[in-house]
Amino acid sequence: MFARALVLAFLLCWPFAASAQVAVPTLSGRVVDQTATLSAGDIDTLTQRLKDLERRKGSQIAVLIVPTTQPEAIEQFSIRVAEAWKIGRKKIDDGALLVVAKNDHKLRIEVGYGLEGALTDVTSRRIIDEVIVPRFRSGDFAGGISAGVDRMIRVIDGEPLPSPQPEASHHVDNADLGLWLNIIFSPFGLLGYAAIAAAMRGLLGRLLGSGATAGIVGGIIWLIIGSIAISAVAGVAAFFVTMFADAILASSMNANRSVGRGRGGWSSGSSSGSSGGSWSSGSSSSDSGGFSGGGGDFGGGGASGSW
Template sequence: MRLIQAGLLALLLFCCGAPASADVAVPALTGRVVDQTGTLSSSDQAELSRKLADFETRKGSQIAVLIVPTTQPESIEQFSIRVAEAWKIGRKKVDDGAILLVAKNDRKLRIEVGYGLEGALTDATTKRIIDEVIAPRFKSGDFAGGITAGAERMIKVIDGEPLPAPAAKSEWSGNSDVFEQMFEYAPFLLFGAVFFGSILRTVLGRLLGSLAFGGLITLGMWVVLSSFPVALLLGVIAGIVSLIGDAFGSSGGGGSSRSSGGSWSSGSSSSSSSGSFSGGGGSFGGGGASGSW
Protein backbone atom coordinates (compact mmCIF):
# COMPACT_ATOMS: atom_id res chain seq x y z
CA MET A 1 0.00 0.00 0.00
CA ARG A 2 2.80 2.38 0.91
CA LEU A 3 4.52 1.58 -2.36
CA ILE A 4 1.37 2.47 -4.30
CA GLN A 5 0.97 5.74 -2.36
CA ALA A 6 4.60 6.65 -2.99
CA GLY A 7 4.15 5.97 -6.69
CA LEU A 8 1.03 8.11 -6.89
CA LEU A 9 2.78 10.94 -5.04
CA ALA A 10 5.75 10.79 -7.41
CA LEU A 11 3.40 10.86 -10.41
CA LEU A 12 1.54 13.86 -8.98
CA LEU A 13 4.75 15.77 -8.37
CA PHE A 14 5.92 15.01 -11.90
CA CYS A 15 2.67 16.19 -13.46
CA CYS A 16 2.68 19.39 -11.43
CA GLY A 17 6.30 20.13 -12.18
CA ALA A 18 6.33 19.28 -15.88
CA PRO A 19 4.51 22.37 -17.22
CA ALA A 20 6.73 24.69 -15.19
CA SER A 21 9.89 23.22 -16.73
CA ALA A 22 8.74 23.28 -20.36
CA ASP A 23 11.44 24.68 -22.61
CA VAL A 24 10.86 27.52 -25.04
CA ALA A 25 10.33 26.16 -28.55
CA VAL A 26 13.02 26.96 -31.10
CA PRO A 27 11.50 29.43 -33.59
CA ALA A 28 11.31 28.51 -37.25
CA LEU A 29 14.09 29.95 -39.38
CA THR A 30 12.05 32.35 -41.50
CA GLY A 31 14.90 34.63 -42.51
CA ARG A 32 18.25 36.04 -41.52
CA VAL A 33 16.51 38.18 -38.89
CA VAL A 34 13.82 36.61 -36.70
CA ASP A 35 12.26 39.01 -34.20
CA GLN A 36 9.58 37.55 -31.92
CA THR A 37 9.34 40.70 -29.81
CA GLY A 38 8.55 43.43 -32.33
CA THR A 39 11.70 45.25 -31.29
CA LEU A 40 12.95 45.98 -34.80
CA SER A 41 10.94 47.95 -37.32
CA SER A 42 10.32 46.43 -40.73
CA SER A 43 12.85 48.82 -42.26
CA ASP A 44 15.47 47.88 -39.64
CA GLN A 45 14.91 44.20 -40.39
CA ALA A 46 15.07 44.75 -44.14
CA GLU A 47 18.30 46.72 -43.95
CA LEU A 48 20.00 44.26 -41.60
CA SER A 49 18.84 41.30 -43.70
CA ARG A 50 20.29 42.97 -46.79
CA LYS A 51 23.68 43.45 -45.11
CA LEU A 52 23.78 39.84 -43.95
CA ALA A 53 22.75 38.59 -47.40
CA ASP A 54 25.44 40.71 -49.10
CA PHE A 55 28.00 39.38 -46.65
CA GLU A 56 27.02 35.77 -47.37
CA THR A 57 27.22 36.36 -51.12
CA ARG A 58 30.69 37.87 -50.80
CA LYS A 59 32.22 35.69 -48.07
CA GLY A 60 30.10 32.55 -47.94
CA SER A 61 29.57 32.70 -44.17
CA GLN A 62 26.12 33.05 -42.64
CA ILE A 63 25.05 35.23 -39.72
CA ALA A 64 21.55 35.07 -38.28
CA VAL A 65 19.86 37.25 -35.65
CA LEU A 66 17.20 36.00 -33.24
CA ILE A 67 15.31 38.11 -30.70
CA VAL A 68 13.05 36.29 -28.23
CA PRO A 69 11.27 37.49 -25.09
CA THR A 70 12.94 34.91 -22.83
CA THR A 71 14.82 31.61 -22.81
CA GLN A 72 13.59 30.63 -19.35
CA PRO A 73 13.69 28.09 -17.77
CA GLU A 74 16.85 27.40 -19.77
CA SER A 75 19.96 29.51 -19.63
CA ILE A 76 20.69 31.51 -22.76
CA GLU A 77 23.63 29.19 -23.46
CA GLN A 78 21.43 26.10 -23.42
CA PHE A 79 18.76 27.67 -25.60
CA SER A 80 21.31 29.11 -28.01
CA ILE A 81 22.93 25.77 -28.75
CA ARG A 82 19.48 24.26 -29.39
CA VAL A 83 18.81 27.04 -31.90
CA ALA A 84 22.20 26.44 -33.52
CA GLU A 85 21.55 22.72 -33.85
CA ALA A 86 18.12 23.33 -35.36
CA TRP A 87 19.03 26.15 -37.74
CA LYS A 88 22.45 24.82 -38.88
CA ILE A 89 23.69 28.26 -39.87
CA GLY A 90 26.90 28.20 -41.93
CA ARG A 91 28.19 26.00 -44.71
CA LYS A 92 28.35 22.25 -44.24
CA LYS A 93 31.87 21.05 -43.36
CA VAL A 94 33.04 24.68 -43.26
CA ASP A 95 30.87 25.44 -40.20
CA ASP A 96 31.23 29.19 -40.71
CA GLY A 97 27.99 30.31 -39.13
CA ALA A 98 27.21 32.60 -36.21
CA ILE A 99 24.02 33.53 -34.37
CA LEU A 100 23.37 36.73 -32.43
CA LEU A 101 20.70 35.87 -29.87
CA VAL A 102 18.93 38.44 -27.69
CA ALA A 103 16.60 37.47 -24.83
CA LYS A 104 15.01 40.88 -24.31
CA ASN A 105 13.01 40.34 -21.11
CA ASP A 106 15.93 38.49 -19.51
CA ARG A 107 18.29 41.34 -20.50
CA LYS A 108 20.75 38.77 -21.80
CA LEU A 109 22.40 38.17 -25.14
CA ARG A 110 24.79 35.70 -26.71
CA ILE A 111 26.89 35.23 -29.81
CA GLU A 112 26.97 31.54 -30.76
CA VAL A 113 29.88 30.64 -33.03
CA GLY A 114 30.28 27.71 -35.43
CA TYR A 115 33.34 25.49 -35.33
CA GLY A 116 34.86 27.06 -38.43
CA LEU A 117 34.80 30.60 -37.01
CA GLU A 118 36.14 29.86 -33.53
CA GLY A 119 39.61 30.98 -34.63
CA ALA A 120 38.30 34.42 -35.58
CA LEU A 121 35.27 34.97 -33.36
CA THR A 122 37.02 33.69 -30.26
CA ASP A 123 35.36 33.70 -26.86
CA ALA A 124 37.35 36.83 -25.96
CA THR A 125 36.49 38.60 -29.21
CA THR A 126 32.77 37.88 -28.97
CA LYS A 127 32.79 38.99 -25.34
CA ARG A 128 34.32 42.33 -26.36
CA ILE A 129 31.74 42.77 -29.11
CA ILE A 130 28.97 42.22 -26.58
CA ASP A 131 30.44 44.40 -23.82
CA GLU A 132 31.87 47.22 -25.94
CA VAL A 133 29.59 47.40 -28.99
CA ILE A 134 26.17 45.94 -28.24
CA ALA A 135 25.47 46.28 -24.51
CA PRO A 136 26.16 50.05 -24.25
CA ARG A 137 23.59 50.73 -26.98
CA PHE A 138 21.09 48.37 -25.36
CA LYS A 139 21.46 50.21 -22.06
CA SER A 140 20.41 53.42 -23.77
CA GLY A 141 17.44 51.69 -25.40
CA ASP A 142 18.94 51.59 -28.89
CA PHE A 143 18.29 47.94 -29.70
CA ALA A 144 18.33 48.34 -33.47
CA GLY A 145 21.62 50.23 -33.30
CA GLY A 146 23.18 47.69 -30.95
CA ILE A 147 22.19 44.69 -33.05
CA THR A 148 23.28 46.32 -36.31
CA ALA A 149 26.60 47.48 -34.86
CA GLY A 150 27.22 44.04 -33.35
CA ALA A 151 26.49 42.29 -36.65
CA GLU A 152 28.74 44.72 -38.53
CA ARG A 153 31.61 44.07 -36.10
CA MET A 154 31.11 40.32 -36.50
CA ILE A 155 31.25 40.74 -40.27
CA LYS A 156 34.46 42.75 -40.01
CA VAL A 157 36.12 40.09 -37.86
CA ILE A 158 35.03 37.20 -40.11
CA ASP A 159 36.26 39.10 -43.18
CA GLY A 160 39.79 38.73 -41.82
CA GLU A 161 39.51 34.96 -41.59
CA PRO A 162 40.69 32.86 -44.58
CA LEU A 163 37.70 30.75 -45.59
CA PRO A 164 36.74 28.80 -48.72
CA ALA A 165 35.32 31.06 -51.39
CA PRO A 166 31.54 30.92 -51.77
CA ALA A 167 30.46 28.45 -54.43
CA ALA A 168 29.04 29.87 -57.60
CA LYS A 169 25.31 29.48 -57.11
CA SER A 170 22.71 28.76 -59.71
CA GLU A 171 19.05 27.94 -59.36
CA TRP A 172 19.99 24.33 -59.99
CA SER A 173 22.66 24.01 -57.32
CA GLY A 174 21.90 26.76 -54.84
CA ASN A 175 20.37 24.52 -52.20
CA SER A 176 20.78 20.77 -51.90
CA ASP A 177 17.65 20.68 -49.72
CA VAL A 178 15.58 21.35 -52.84
CA PHE A 179 16.81 18.18 -54.50
CA GLU A 180 16.22 16.19 -51.33
CA GLN A 181 12.63 17.42 -51.38
CA MET A 182 12.37 16.42 -55.06
CA PHE A 183 12.87 12.79 -54.12
CA GLU A 184 10.62 13.24 -51.10
CA TYR A 185 7.72 14.36 -53.31
CA ALA A 186 8.41 11.85 -56.11
CA PRO A 187 6.04 9.10 -54.80
CA PHE A 188 3.18 11.59 -54.48
CA LEU A 189 3.79 12.88 -57.99
CA LEU A 190 3.76 9.36 -59.38
CA PHE A 191 0.50 8.60 -57.56
CA GLY A 192 -1.04 11.85 -58.80
CA ALA A 193 0.11 11.26 -62.37
CA VAL A 194 -1.50 7.83 -62.50
CA PHE A 195 -4.77 8.61 -60.74
CA PHE A 196 -5.46 12.37 -60.69
CA GLY A 197 -3.84 12.77 -64.11
CA SER A 198 -6.32 10.27 -65.53
CA ILE A 199 -9.17 12.68 -64.73
CA LEU A 200 -7.56 15.45 -66.75
CA ARG A 201 -6.80 13.02 -69.58
CA THR A 202 -10.46 11.96 -69.63
CA VAL A 203 -11.74 15.54 -69.64
CA LEU A 204 -9.15 17.19 -71.91
CA GLY A 205 -7.77 14.31 -73.88
CA ARG A 206 -4.61 12.29 -73.39
CA LEU A 207 -2.03 14.82 -74.62
CA LEU A 208 -3.68 18.03 -73.41
CA GLY A 209 -4.60 16.47 -70.06
CA SER A 210 -1.01 15.35 -69.49
CA LEU A 211 0.29 18.82 -70.38
CA ALA A 212 -2.21 20.41 -68.01
CA PHE A 213 -1.21 18.06 -65.20
CA GLY A 214 2.48 18.80 -65.77
CA GLY A 215 1.74 22.53 -65.71
CA LEU A 216 -0.15 22.27 -62.43
CA ILE A 217 2.70 20.28 -60.86
CA THR A 218 5.23 22.87 -62.07
CA LEU A 219 3.23 25.70 -60.53
CA GLY A 220 2.67 23.86 -57.25
CA MET A 221 6.29 22.77 -56.86
CA TRP A 222 7.50 26.27 -57.71
CA VAL A 223 5.51 27.60 -54.76
CA VAL A 224 6.71 24.82 -52.43
CA LEU A 225 10.37 24.59 -53.46
CA SER A 226 11.00 28.22 -54.52
CA SER A 227 13.06 27.01 -57.49
CA PHE A 228 11.52 27.28 -60.95
CA PRO A 229 14.03 25.06 -62.81
CA VAL A 230 13.55 22.22 -60.33
CA ALA A 231 9.77 22.71 -60.38
CA LEU A 232 9.83 22.66 -64.19
CA LEU A 233 11.81 19.42 -64.17
CA LEU A 234 9.28 17.85 -61.82
CA GLY A 235 6.44 19.11 -63.99
CA VAL A 236 7.95 17.60 -67.13
CA ILE A 237 8.49 14.27 -65.38
CA ALA A 238 4.92 14.32 -64.02
CA GLY A 239 3.52 15.15 -67.46
CA ILE A 240 5.43 12.29 -69.10
CA VAL A 241 4.33 9.81 -66.43
CA SER A 242 0.77 11.04 -66.81
CA LEU A 243 0.98 10.64 -70.58
CA ILE A 244 1.91 6.99 -70.24
CA GLY A 245 -0.34 6.55 -67.21
CA ASP A 246 -2.77 4.45 -69.19
CA ALA A 247 -0.15 1.72 -69.17
CA PHE A 248 -0.51 1.53 -65.42
CA GLY A 249 -4.29 1.45 -65.49
CA SER A 250 -6.82 3.57 -67.27
CA SER A 251 -9.44 3.18 -64.58
CA GLY A 252 -7.72 5.45 -62.06
CA GLY A 253 -10.18 7.13 -59.73
CA GLY A 254 -10.35 10.65 -58.59
CA GLY A 255 -7.64 10.38 -55.98
CA SER A 256 -5.96 13.69 -55.40
CA SER A 257 -2.33 14.43 -54.61
CA ARG A 258 -1.64 17.25 -52.26
CA SER A 259 1.74 18.66 -51.36
CA SER A 260 1.97 19.93 -47.83
CA GLY A 261 4.43 21.28 -45.32
CA GLY A 262 6.43 23.77 -47.36
CA SER A 263 10.12 24.20 -46.66
CA TRP A 264 11.07 26.25 -43.66
CA SER A 265 13.78 27.74 -45.81
CA SER A 266 11.36 29.75 -47.91
CA GLY A 267 10.42 32.23 -45.23
CA SER A 268 7.23 34.20 -45.66
CA SER A 269 7.18 35.92 -42.29
CA SER A 270 7.20 39.65 -41.70
CA SER A 271 10.41 39.10 -39.75
CA SER A 272 12.28 38.42 -42.96
CA SER A 273 12.77 40.36 -46.16
CA SER A 274 15.46 38.04 -47.47
CA GLY A 275 13.22 35.72 -49.48
CA SER A 276 14.31 32.11 -49.49
CA PHE A 277 16.90 31.43 -46.80
CA SER A 278 18.13 28.34 -45.00
CA GLY A 279 21.04 27.20 -42.93
CA GLY A 280 23.75 25.50 -44.93
CA GLY A 281 24.35 22.57 -42.57
CA GLY A 282 26.93 24.14 -40.27
CA SER A 283 27.85 22.65 -36.90
CA PHE A 284 28.31 24.34 -33.52
CA GLY A 285 30.12 23.25 -30.38
CA GLY A 286 29.27 25.95 -27.85
CA GLY A 287 31.88 28.52 -28.83
CA GLY A 288 31.11 32.19 -28.28
CA ALA A 289 30.22 34.38 -25.33
CA SER A 290 27.25 35.71 -23.37
CA GLY A 291 26.55 38.99 -21.68
CA SER A 292 23.85 41.24 -20.23
CA TRP A 293 22.91 44.89 -20.05
Protein backbone atom coordinates (compact mmCIF):
# COMPACT_ATOMS: atom_id res chain seq x y z
CA MET A 1 0.00 0.00 0.00
CA PHE A 2 2.82 2.36 0.93
CA ALA A 3 4.69 1.53 -2.28
CA ARG A 4 1.58 2.31 -4.35
CA ALA A 5 1.26 5.65 -2.60
CA LEU A 6 4.88 6.49 -3.42
CA VAL A 7 4.38 5.60 -7.09
CA LEU A 8 1.20 7.69 -7.22
CA ALA A 9 2.93 10.65 -5.60
CA PHE A 10 5.80 10.37 -8.10
CA LEU A 11 3.42 10.29 -11.07
CA LEU A 12 1.53 13.30 -9.75
CA CYS A 13 4.68 15.31 -9.09
CA TRP A 14 6.51 14.44 -12.31
CA PRO A 15 4.57 16.80 -14.64
CA PHE A 16 5.19 19.70 -12.27
CA ALA A 17 8.91 18.88 -12.04
CA ALA A 18 9.16 18.65 -15.83
CA SER A 19 7.35 21.94 -16.31
CA ALA A 20 9.72 23.61 -13.84
CA GLN A 21 12.64 23.12 -16.24
CA VAL A 22 13.99 26.24 -17.90
CA ALA A 23 12.76 26.29 -21.49
CA VAL A 24 15.37 25.85 -24.20
CA PRO A 25 15.88 29.31 -25.76
CA THR A 26 15.30 29.84 -29.45
CA LEU A 27 18.46 29.63 -31.54
CA SER A 28 18.31 33.19 -32.83
CA GLY A 29 22.00 33.58 -33.60
CA ARG A 30 25.45 32.34 -32.78
CA VAL A 31 25.35 34.37 -29.56
CA VAL A 32 22.15 34.30 -27.47
CA ASP A 33 22.25 36.57 -24.41
CA GLN A 34 19.13 36.53 -22.23
CA THR A 35 20.77 38.66 -19.53
CA ALA A 36 21.83 41.77 -21.50
CA THR A 37 25.37 41.14 -20.26
CA LEU A 38 26.99 41.71 -23.64
CA SER A 39 26.72 44.90 -25.62
CA ALA A 40 25.59 44.89 -29.23
CA GLY A 41 29.19 45.47 -30.26
CA ASP A 42 30.39 42.51 -28.19
CA ILE A 43 27.78 40.27 -29.81
CA ASP A 44 28.64 41.48 -33.31
CA THR A 45 32.36 40.89 -32.76
CA LEU A 46 31.83 37.40 -31.35
CA THR A 47 29.36 36.53 -34.10
CA GLN A 48 31.82 37.55 -36.80
CA ARG A 49 34.57 35.41 -35.30
CA LEU A 50 32.25 32.41 -35.11
CA LYS A 51 31.12 32.98 -38.70
CA ASP A 52 34.75 33.07 -39.81
CA LEU A 53 35.39 29.78 -37.99
CA GLU A 54 32.47 28.09 -39.76
CA ARG A 55 33.48 29.39 -43.19
CA ARG A 56 37.10 28.39 -42.68
CA LYS A 57 36.74 25.13 -40.79
CA GLY A 58 33.09 24.09 -41.02
CA SER A 59 32.74 23.80 -37.24
CA GLN A 60 30.11 25.70 -35.29
CA ILE A 61 30.36 27.29 -31.84
CA ALA A 62 27.39 28.91 -30.09
CA VAL A 63 27.30 30.98 -26.90
CA LEU A 64 24.31 31.07 -24.56
CA ILE A 65 23.98 33.29 -21.47
CA VAL A 66 20.97 32.69 -19.22
CA PRO A 67 20.10 34.02 -15.77
CA THR A 68 19.77 30.55 -14.24
CA THR A 69 19.27 26.88 -15.06
CA GLN A 70 17.60 26.14 -11.70
CA PRO A 71 16.16 23.79 -10.60
CA GLU A 72 18.19 21.90 -13.19
CA ALA A 73 21.96 21.39 -13.02
CA ILE A 74 23.84 23.22 -15.75
CA GLU A 75 25.05 19.87 -17.16
CA GLN A 76 21.49 18.67 -17.79
CA PHE A 77 20.38 22.04 -19.14
CA SER A 78 23.32 22.43 -21.52
CA ILE A 79 22.89 18.96 -23.02
CA ARG A 80 19.18 19.69 -23.57
CA VAL A 81 20.12 22.89 -25.38
CA ALA A 82 22.83 21.14 -27.39
CA GLU A 83 20.44 18.39 -28.46
CA ALA A 84 17.80 20.95 -29.46
CA TRP A 85 20.16 23.32 -31.30
CA LYS A 86 22.26 20.57 -32.96
CA ILE A 87 25.34 22.75 -33.33
CA GLY A 88 27.89 21.33 -35.78
CA ARG A 89 27.68 19.47 -39.04
CA LYS A 90 25.57 16.34 -39.35
CA LYS A 91 27.59 13.12 -39.08
CA ILE A 92 30.72 15.17 -38.32
CA ASP A 93 29.34 16.52 -35.02
CA ASP A 94 31.94 19.29 -34.83
CA GLY A 95 29.94 21.67 -32.65
CA ALA A 96 30.58 23.22 -29.26
CA LEU A 97 28.37 25.22 -26.91
CA LEU A 98 29.46 27.64 -24.20
CA VAL A 99 26.71 28.10 -21.60
CA VAL A 100 26.90 30.71 -18.83
CA ALA A 101 24.34 30.74 -16.01
CA LYS A 102 25.11 34.19 -14.65
CA ASN A 103 23.05 34.23 -11.43
CA ASP A 104 24.17 30.69 -10.57
CA HIS A 105 27.86 31.60 -11.11
CA LYS A 106 28.24 28.49 -13.23
CA LEU A 107 29.33 27.78 -16.79
CA ARG A 108 29.89 24.82 -19.06
CA ILE A 109 31.51 23.93 -22.37
CA GLU A 110 29.46 21.23 -24.14
CA VAL A 111 31.37 19.41 -26.87
CA GLY A 112 30.05 17.45 -29.86
CA TYR A 113 31.28 13.94 -30.60
CA GLY A 114 33.49 15.09 -33.47
CA LEU A 115 35.47 17.54 -31.32
CA GLU A 116 35.97 15.37 -28.25
CA GLY A 117 39.45 14.43 -29.48
CA ALA A 118 40.51 18.11 -29.47
CA LEU A 119 38.26 19.81 -26.93
CA THR A 120 38.74 17.04 -24.40
CA ASP A 121 37.25 17.20 -20.93
CA VAL A 122 40.68 18.23 -19.59
CA THR A 123 41.19 20.91 -22.25
CA SER A 124 37.69 22.29 -21.73
CA ARG A 125 38.27 22.43 -17.98
CA ARG A 126 41.54 24.31 -18.45
CA ILE A 127 39.87 26.85 -20.73
CA ILE A 128 37.23 27.42 -18.06
CA ASP A 129 39.60 27.58 -15.07
CA GLU A 130 42.55 29.41 -16.66
CA VAL A 131 40.93 31.67 -19.26
CA ILE A 132 37.29 32.39 -18.47
CA VAL A 133 36.83 32.19 -14.69
CA PRO A 134 39.60 34.69 -13.72
CA ARG A 135 37.96 37.34 -15.91
CA PHE A 136 34.48 36.50 -14.61
CA ARG A 137 35.69 36.94 -11.03
CA SER A 138 36.86 40.45 -11.86
CA GLY A 139 33.48 41.25 -13.45
CA ASP A 140 34.76 41.15 -17.04
CA PHE A 141 32.14 38.86 -18.56
CA ALA A 142 32.60 40.07 -22.13
CA GLY A 143 36.36 39.60 -21.86
CA GLY A 144 36.00 36.15 -20.33
CA ILE A 145 33.62 34.91 -22.99
CA SER A 146 35.72 36.43 -25.78
CA ALA A 147 38.96 34.91 -24.49
CA GLY A 148 37.29 31.53 -23.91
CA VAL A 149 35.85 31.47 -27.41
CA ASP A 150 39.23 32.45 -28.88
CA ARG A 151 40.91 29.56 -27.07
CA MET A 152 38.21 27.14 -28.24
CA ILE A 153 38.69 28.33 -31.82
CA ARG A 154 42.45 27.84 -31.62
CA VAL A 155 41.98 24.29 -30.36
CA ILE A 156 39.47 23.49 -33.12
CA ASP A 157 41.78 25.00 -35.75
CA GLY A 158 44.38 22.42 -34.79
CA GLU A 159 41.96 19.52 -35.27
CA PRO A 160 41.93 17.82 -38.70
CA LEU A 161 38.31 17.98 -39.84
CA PRO A 162 36.56 17.57 -43.21
CA SER A 163 36.64 20.78 -45.23
CA PRO A 164 33.45 22.83 -45.50
CA GLN A 165 31.30 22.08 -48.54
CA PRO A 166 31.82 24.40 -51.54
CA GLU A 167 28.35 25.87 -50.96
CA ALA A 168 29.61 27.39 -47.72
CA SER A 169 31.58 29.99 -49.68
CA HIS A 170 28.30 31.15 -51.23
CA HIS A 171 26.33 31.07 -47.96
CA VAL A 172 23.95 34.00 -47.58
CA ASP A 173 22.38 34.88 -44.23
CA ASN A 174 18.62 35.35 -44.03
CA ALA A 175 18.96 39.12 -43.78
CA ASP A 176 21.28 39.20 -46.82
CA LEU A 177 18.90 36.91 -48.73
CA GLY A 178 16.02 39.31 -48.10
CA LEU A 179 18.15 42.21 -49.34
CA TRP A 180 19.08 40.37 -52.55
CA LEU A 181 15.47 39.38 -53.18
CA ASN A 182 14.44 43.03 -52.84
CA ILE A 183 17.13 43.99 -55.35
CA ILE A 184 16.22 41.22 -57.80
CA PHE A 185 12.52 42.09 -57.75
CA SER A 186 13.09 45.85 -57.78
CA PRO A 187 12.31 47.85 -60.95
CA PHE A 188 16.03 47.81 -61.84
CA GLY A 189 16.25 44.02 -61.42
CA LEU A 190 13.12 43.40 -63.49
CA LEU A 191 14.32 45.87 -66.13
CA GLY A 192 17.62 44.00 -66.34
CA TYR A 193 15.79 40.71 -66.79
CA ALA A 194 13.57 42.23 -69.50
CA ALA A 195 16.65 43.54 -71.36
CA ILE A 196 18.35 40.10 -71.20
CA ALA A 197 15.18 38.32 -72.35
CA ALA A 198 14.60 40.72 -75.26
CA ALA A 199 18.23 40.48 -76.39
CA MET A 200 18.30 36.67 -76.24
CA ARG A 201 14.99 36.27 -78.06
CA GLY A 202 16.09 38.77 -80.70
CA LEU A 203 19.40 36.97 -81.30
CA LEU A 204 18.38 33.31 -80.92
CA GLY A 205 14.64 33.20 -81.44
CA ARG A 206 11.83 32.32 -79.06
CA LEU A 207 12.90 28.81 -77.95
CA LEU A 208 16.68 29.13 -77.83
CA GLY A 209 16.44 32.68 -76.50
CA SER A 210 14.21 31.52 -73.66
CA GLY A 211 16.70 28.74 -72.83
CA ALA A 212 19.63 31.16 -72.86
CA THR A 213 17.74 33.59 -70.62
CA ALA A 214 16.95 30.79 -68.19
CA GLY A 215 20.63 29.84 -68.03
CA ILE A 216 21.74 33.43 -67.43
CA VAL A 217 19.11 34.08 -64.74
CA GLY A 218 19.80 30.76 -63.01
CA GLY A 219 23.54 31.42 -63.05
CA ILE A 220 23.14 34.90 -61.56
CA ILE A 221 20.85 33.59 -58.79
CA TRP A 222 23.32 30.80 -57.99
CA LEU A 223 26.23 33.23 -57.75
CA ILE A 224 24.25 35.49 -55.40
CA ILE A 225 22.47 32.96 -53.18
CA GLY A 226 24.54 29.80 -53.63
CA SER A 227 21.55 27.46 -53.78
CA ILE A 228 21.25 25.12 -56.75
CA ALA A 229 17.58 24.43 -55.99
CA ILE A 230 16.58 28.11 -55.90
CA SER A 231 18.61 28.92 -59.02
CA ALA A 232 16.98 25.99 -60.87
CA VAL A 233 13.49 27.21 -59.94
CA ALA A 234 14.40 30.76 -61.00
CA GLY A 235 15.78 29.46 -64.31
CA VAL A 236 12.64 27.45 -65.10
CA ALA A 237 10.45 30.45 -64.23
CA ALA A 238 12.58 32.71 -66.44
CA PHE A 239 12.28 30.22 -69.34
CA PHE A 240 8.47 30.14 -69.30
CA VAL A 241 8.07 33.87 -68.70
CA THR A 242 10.43 34.64 -71.61
CA MET A 243 8.84 32.00 -73.82
CA PHE A 244 5.32 33.27 -73.35
CA ALA A 245 5.98 36.92 -72.51
CA ASP A 246 4.04 38.26 -75.48
CA ALA A 247 1.01 36.09 -74.66
CA ILE A 248 1.12 37.11 -71.00
CA LEU A 249 1.42 40.78 -71.93
CA ALA A 250 -1.45 40.56 -74.42
CA SER A 251 -3.67 38.80 -71.88
CA SER A 252 -2.86 41.44 -69.26
CA MET A 253 -3.64 44.29 -71.66
CA ASN A 254 -6.97 42.71 -72.65
CA ALA A 255 -7.90 42.31 -68.99
CA ASN A 256 -7.05 45.95 -68.30
CA ARG A 257 -9.11 47.08 -71.28
CA SER A 258 -12.09 45.05 -70.02
CA VAL A 259 -11.78 46.60 -66.57
CA GLY A 260 -11.45 50.06 -68.08
CA ARG A 261 -14.55 49.63 -70.22
CA GLY A 262 -16.52 48.33 -67.26
CA ARG A 263 -15.66 51.48 -65.32
CA GLY A 264 -16.40 53.76 -68.23
CA GLY A 265 -12.81 54.56 -69.15
CA TRP A 266 -9.12 54.12 -68.36
CA SER A 267 -7.85 55.09 -64.92
CA SER A 268 -4.22 56.03 -64.31
CA GLY A 269 -4.41 54.41 -60.87
CA SER A 270 -5.87 51.10 -62.02
CA SER A 271 -2.51 49.37 -62.36
CA SER A 272 -0.83 50.56 -59.20
CA GLY A 273 -3.35 50.35 -56.40
CA SER A 274 -2.57 46.79 -55.28
CA SER A 275 -0.10 46.37 -52.46
CA GLY A 276 0.00 42.58 -52.57
CA GLY A 277 2.02 42.20 -55.75
CA SER A 278 5.11 44.19 -54.92
CA TRP A 279 8.23 43.57 -52.87
CA SER A 280 9.08 45.93 -50.02
CA SER A 281 12.06 46.32 -47.75
CA GLY A 282 9.93 45.02 -44.91
CA SER A 283 9.54 41.64 -46.58
CA SER A 284 13.06 40.54 -45.67
CA SER A 285 13.52 38.57 -42.49
CA SER A 286 14.80 40.28 -39.39
CA ASP A 287 18.49 40.02 -38.62
CA SER A 288 18.48 37.00 -36.35
CA GLY A 289 21.99 35.99 -37.30
CA GLY A 290 20.79 33.74 -40.13
CA PHE A 291 22.13 30.80 -38.14
CA SER A 292 20.94 27.29 -37.49
CA GLY A 293 22.56 24.15 -36.22
CA GLY A 294 23.87 21.81 -38.87
CA GLY A 295 22.58 18.61 -37.26
CA GLY A 296 25.47 17.74 -34.95
CA ASP A 297 25.13 15.30 -32.04
CA PHE A 298 26.40 15.61 -28.48
CA GLY A 299 27.18 12.93 -25.93
CA GLY A 300 27.88 14.90 -22.76
CA GLY A 301 31.56 15.61 -23.37
CA GLY A 302 33.05 18.82 -22.02
CA ALA A 303 33.49 20.38 -18.61
CA SER A 304 31.78 22.64 -16.08
CA GLY A 305 33.07 25.31 -13.73
CA SER A 306 32.05 28.08 -11.34
CA TRP A 307 33.29 31.42 -10.12
